[in-house]
Amino acid sequence: MPALVVVAHGSHLNPGSHAPTFDHADTIRASGAFAEVREAFWKEEPSFREVLRTVESEEVYVVPLFISEGYFTEQIIPRELRLEGWDVAAWDSDGTSADHATFRARDVEKTVHYCGPAGTHDSMTDVIVRRAESVTGDPDVGEGFGLAVVGHGTGRNENSAKAIHYHADRLEAMDRFEEVQALFMDEEPEVDDVAEFFESDDVVVVPLFVADGYHTQEDIPEDMGLTEDYREGYDVPTAVEGTRIWYAGAVGTEPLMADVLLERAADAGADVGEAVAAVRRRTRGPEPAAGD
Amino acid sequence: MNGVQFDALREAAPDGVACDGLRVEREANGYVFETPEETRAGLDAAAFEATAAANPWFVSNWHYWQGIEDPARRAYLRWLERADEHGVRERYEALATGVRREWGQLGIKAGLDGDGERIYELRHAADADREIDALDVRADPLDAREIATEDPKGRYRPLKTAPTLRRGWVFAALDGRDLYRAVDYFYPATVANWFREREGDLDVTHYRETATRQTGIYGIVDGLAPEAVGWLAEACCVDSQCLKRREWDESEAEALGVPRGDGEFPCREPCSLVIAAARKLTLLEREGTRTYEFELTPSEKEQLEALVDTVAEGRIDDVREADLGEGANRYRTRFLRAKRVDGEGRLCGVPTREDDRGEDGGDDGERED
Numbered sequence: 001m002p003a004l005v006v007v008a009h010g011s012h013l014n015p016g017s018h019a020p021t022f023d024h025a026d027t028i029r030a031s032g033a034f035a036e037v038r039e040a041f042w043k044e045e046p047s048f049r050e051v052l053r054t055v056e057s058e059e060v061y062v063v064p065l066f067i068s069e070g071y072f073t074e075q076i077i078p079r080e081l082r083l084e085g086w087d088v089a090a091w092d093s094d095g096t097s098a099d100h101a102t103f104r105a106r107d108v109e110k111t112v113h114y115c116g117p118a119g120t121h122d123s124m125t126d127v128i129v130r131r132a133e134s135v136t137g138d139p140d141v142g143e144g145f146g147l148a149v150v151g152h153g154t155g156r157n158e159n160s161a162k163a164i165h166y167h168a169d170r171l172e173a174m175d176r177f178e179e180v181q182a183l184f185m186d187e188e189p190e191v192d193d194v195a196e197f198f199e200s201d202d203v204v205v206v207p208l209f210v211a212d213g214y215h216t217q218e219d220i221p222e223d224m225g226l227t228e229d230y231r232e233g234y235d236v237p238t239a240v241e242g243t244r245i246w247y248a249g250a251v252g253t254e255p256l257m258a259d260v261l262l263e264r265a266a267d268a269g270a271d272v273g274e275a276v277a278a279v280r281r282r283t284r285g286p287e288p289a290a291g292d
Numbered sequence: 293m294n295g296v297q298f299d300a301l302r303e304a305a306p307d308g309v310a311c312d313g314l315r316v317e318r319e320a321n322g323y324v325f326e327t328p329e330e331t332r333a334g335l336d337a338a339a340f341e342a343t344a345a346a347n348p349w350f351v352s353n354w355h356y357w358q359g360i361e362d363p364a365r366r367a368y369l370r371w372l373e374r375a376d377e378h379g380v381r382e383r384y385e386a387l388a389t390g391v392r393r394e395w396g397q398l399g400i401k402a403g404l405d406g407d408g409e410r411i412y413e414l415r416h417a418a419d420a421d422r423e424i425d426a427l428d429v430r431a432d433p434l435d436a437r438e439i440a441t442e443d444p445k446g447r448y449r450p451l452k453t454a455p456t457l458r459r460g461w462v463f464a465a466l467d468g469r470d471l472y473r474a475v476d477y478f479y480p481a482t483v484a485n486w487f488r489e490r491e492g493d494l495d496v497t498h499y500r501e502t503a504t505r506q507t508g509i510y511g512i513v514d515g516l517a518p519e520a521v522g523w524l525a526e527a528c529c530v531d532s533q534c535l536k537r538r539e540w541d542e543s544e545a546e547a548l549g550v551p552r553g554d555g556e557f558p559c560r561e562p563c564s565l566v567i568a569a570a571r572k573l574t575l576l577e578r579e580g581t582r583t584y585e586f587e588l589t590p591s592e593k594e595q596l597e598a599l600v601d602t603v604a605e606g607r608i609d610d611v612r613e614a615d616l617g618e619g620a621n622r623y624r625t626r627f628l629r630a631k632r633v634d635g636e637g638r639l640c641g642v643p644t645r646e647d648d649r650g651e652d653g654g655d656d657g658e659r660e661d
Contacts, residue, residue: 012568015441015448022437043564045452046480050560053484054476056362075507107495 001035003057004028004265007048007077008065008210010041017211018044020252021065027258027283033275034061034265042072048080052108059111061265065252067119067208069098070157082106083114095159096120096166100268115264118252119208120163123260125170130256130284132177132204135236135248142176145246146200150191150207150220153184161187164208177204185219192223195243202237202244210252221247255283293348294407297355301344304358311354312380314347328379349384352408356468364487365472369410373402384408392420395556396479396535397457400471412471415462427462433470435463436477451565453479453535453555482536482557489539489558497561500543506567513570518542520577521570525550528566529559532605586640588632595619595628 006025011017021039029037040051052060062081064073069091078086083103090101098116105112118124132147133139149171151164161184168182178200183191194205205224207216218230226234226247237244251257259279266272301309301316305323309316315326323340324333327350332343344351360366370376373383373391383391390401390413399417402410419427430439443449443456463474475483488494499521503514516524525548529538536559541547553559562570588596598619602608611618618624634641 012450012565013448026434044450047564050481050484054481071508079505
């Protein structure tokens with residue numbers, strides 16, 4: 001039975017950064033789909049460099065818990081895992097369509113199936129919807145609601161914005177929400193002016209970030225005008241210029257994210273059996289609203 | 293020895309069994325059962341079972357180890373009970389009361405379950421003599437992640453092998469697999485690298501090679517001079533800061549003149565914390581020196597030196613509030629600030645730069661976490 005390794009950014013400063021990675025790994029561990037499930041981090045331990053030697057299985061599925069394809073998934077992770085012969089062409093991706101490719105690692109006798117990041121998998125769209133359901137407490141949320149998908153939008157990586165637009169387009173096509181908008185922290189259209197982009201009285205705002213931290217807990221709530229000072233908190237929903245903003249916090253904390261990781265591995269050939277269905281069932285539970 | 297163990301031995305006998313002095317075979321004229329003390333051959337089924345029953349430790353010992361295939365895990369668990377140093381009888385006598393080993397700040401006690409296989413207790417080494425009732429008893433090896441996240445003061449521990457593990461917990465009864473997992477969550481990859489080192493197969497990556505590999509905001513760390521790499525290792529990698537034993541140097545040819553540490557497990561390349569520190573220090577090291585003129589009393593100069601030393605040694609919290617004999621005493625330091633630091637935070641009012649804008653040298657504006 002193979003191992004699953006979930007690779008994520010982690011943090012030297014924020015102890016909450018690794019929490020979603022551990023939570024989703026635990027969900028998958030409980031499903032029994034893999035002999036071992038291990039987490040690895042760019043900023044924590046085990047590092048990408050050393051994680052493969054910590055698993056006993058000779059076949060390993062590696063799934064990046066990252067939002068977009070780019071610097072980390074295409075350069076850093078393959079380099080640090082020492083994937084022999086890695087070339088981003090192996091994914092044949094247009095920026096949001098990475099699938100998987102198989103390599104040997106140079107420092108261990110293992111076969112590594114390197115998968116595209118969670119964030120650009122189709123099932124990520126379902127996680128965004130689930131996040132909207134969680135934060136509103138309404139499993140049928142959609143009618144009368146706008147939905148904003150928020151990305152970092154840094155100019156350093158064009159794929160970062162692509163991933164946001166990709167899911168926004170898919171959500172639009174679902175015809176479930178009245179309006180769907182892709183918004184960004186530091187480029188137009190900016191999340192600061194969220195109310196201006198929607199006609200609906202209620203708007204769910206879902207940041208496409210893996211973990212809650214500086215951006216999702218401090219920057220975005222203050223930029224949107226939910227609060228003057230993030231330390232004082234904010235209500236969900238909070239009325240901003242006549243629009244009720246339902247701020248969801250980082251999408252990566254949604255339990256259904258575990259399903260995306262599993263599906264990435266399944267797409268790469270892992271026999272995960274009934275685990276996908278089981279995880280989808282198990283992660284559908286009442287969630288406390290973010291921002292309390 | 294239990295029935296399962298004996299049945300397994302009988303089934304394995306035709307292929308031959310050899311473990312820690314026990315040899316069992318099935319030959320044409322019957323079973324062979326050999327221990328360091330005696331060799332019995334030509335045994336029929338009943339005599340074979342009776343002989344095994346008379347040597348239960350050898351049978352359960354074989355059964356335990358034959359179930360562990362992964363070479364690193366096997367080597368580690370055998371190291372824990374000093375299997376390479378002692379024979380089965382001596383070891384079982386020791387295991388009956390528990391064989392203790394330390395791994396960083398972890399204290400591990402190997403013992404026996406009722407059938408002669410192994411059970412492990414894991415706690416902070418400094419809690420070795422505490423009653424179990426006084427400790428928070430854990431069972432799930434994954435709990436190690438939570439225990440390892442914060443130090444005793446509730447501060448985040450970004451470095452798992454920092455000597456700041458909190459106390460007060462115990463995993464009372466883990467099997468070998470779970471013990472191994474718990475250790476790997478406390479100190480990730482340390483066993484894997486220790487095993488590689490034992491096998492003569494540790495893949496050390498030195499500073500210069502690690503630095504050359506970096507890209508993005510870390511691409512600059514190759515600019516850190518060899519002398520500064522030594523200071524960096526002295527700052528971050530000695531035993532007071534990290535329990536790994538540093539095996540990397542400036543390069544294969546150029547060793548760093550800094551103690552490597554006495555840790556049981558090796559450090560095979562600069563970690564992400566060292567590289568992040570190297571990035572900041574590379575930027576700071578680009579500054580040239582300048583000559584400043586300060587007016588200080590001899591005691592004030594010594595006080596500044598004491599402040600540097602106290603912060604560097606992490607002893608701030610040890611300085612008592614009313615102990616004005618300590619240079620790093622808060623009242624002493626506040627006095628110094630009141631007397632010698634002007635309203636803009638400048639020592640003796642001396643400008644830092646010619647334009648004296650007081651900006652932070654070497655900050656390239658990149659936010660790191």
